[in-house]
Amino acid sequence: MLKETCTLHAFDLRGHGQTHTAHDDDLCIDTLVQDTLHILNHVIPPMTPKTDGAADSENPQSIIVGHSLGGALAVRVAATGKVPSLVGVMVIDVVEGTAMASLKHMGAILERRPSRFRSYKDAIHWALHSGTVHNQEAVEVSIPSQLTQLEDGSLVWRTDLASSAKYWHDWFIGLSKQFLSLKEAKVLVLAGSDRLDTELMRGQMMGKFEMRLMYSSGHAIQEDCPHEVANAIAEFSSRCARVISGNVFGPDGVPKQPNKDLALAERLAKARAMIPKDSILPAVHPTARPNKLPPQ
Numbered sequence: 001m002l003k004e005t006c007t008l009h010a011f012d013l014r015g016h017g018q019t020h021t022a023h024d025d026d027l028c029i030d031t032l033v034q035d036t037l038h039i040l041n042h043v044i045p046p047m048t049p050k051t052d053g054a055a056d057s058e059n060p061q062s063i064i065v066g067h068s069l070g071g072a073l074a075v076r077v078a079a080t081g082k083v084p085s086l087v088g089v090m091v092i093d094v095v096e097g098t099a100m101a102s103l104k105h106m107g108a109i110l111e112r113r114p115s116r117f118r119s120y121k122d123a124i125h126w127a128l129h130s131g132t133v134h135n136q137e138a139v140e141v142s143i144p145s146q147l148t149q150l151e152d153g154s155l156v157w158r159t160d161l162a163s164s165a166k167y168w169h170d171w172f173i174g175l176s177k178q179f180l181s182l183k184e185a186k187v188l189v190l191a192g193s194d195r196l197d198t199e200l201m202r203g204q205m206m207g208k209f210e211m212r213l214m215y216s217s218g219h220a221i222q223e224d225c226p227h228e229v230a231n232a233i234a235e236f237s238s239r240c241a242r243v244i245s246g247n248v249f250g251p252d253g254v255p256k257q258p259n260k261d262l263a264l265a266e267r268l269a270k271a272r273a274m275i276p277k278d279s280i281l282p283a284v285h286p287t288a289r290p291n292k293l294p295p296q
Helices: 029-043 069-080 096-112 120-129 136-145 162-172 175-181 198-205 226-240 260-273
Strands: 062-067 086-092 147-149 155-157 185-190 210-213
Touching: 029 069, 029 162, 062 069, 062 226, 069 086, 069 162, 069 175, 086 226, 096 162, 096 175, 096 198, 120 136, 136 147, 175 185, 175 198, 185 226
Parallel strands: 062 086, 086 185, 185 210
Antiparallel strands: 147 155
């Protein structure tokens, strides 16, 4: 769905998946921000200076999407102002207030989580039956990538969460205020409105960001509701995207031929997005007259 109009880059942070560094245990938020900026500088084509009278439609536009710690990282990266092509930020199920409140329970949560599995099948079974993920098709993809195999054939978690405890506070502190202060378009995707903290609740009532709720999911929203999240990203990107030329960028960063139909569709999508559904009133014919009041 998304690859038709976007170039997608999904990378493993240090200490995650297949990324290996000299200091995999350094999960300080500042380190993660620098890692991310380094990657973005390599995968996003450079901006072309706009000449007098020329349109800048050939410059790339970027949206950063992150879940949980990745969502916090997306906000921190956007706040640096060092991604010139950035036009939007989507944060999935991470809120400063609830995250900070849950930190005191993380030790107990990690103690209940198995530290070792005999097979990938056992790990997938645990993830489904513990409620970590509700979508079997998704968990069969995500869980193996979170594990590493030892010489005896057993599986352990690739990322040692317990050893990262000293970084947890800095991951989330000040996140809500920083999210609201971003100049780019913002979407917050949550599994329920009860997860909003006070600052975000005020910001949401003031229209500072869009909120999308996916009640049928748990914390791993992108795994429990992959199609809904993909649709949300597609709609968000179409609203953020420049619709003057209808350009679509290929994997090499070179714009493809303008697509007039796509440009029209994007204009319509953007126009619809600017009109809140709740504000649309039923049409009333100008000559319609109110019913007469009954006699007193």
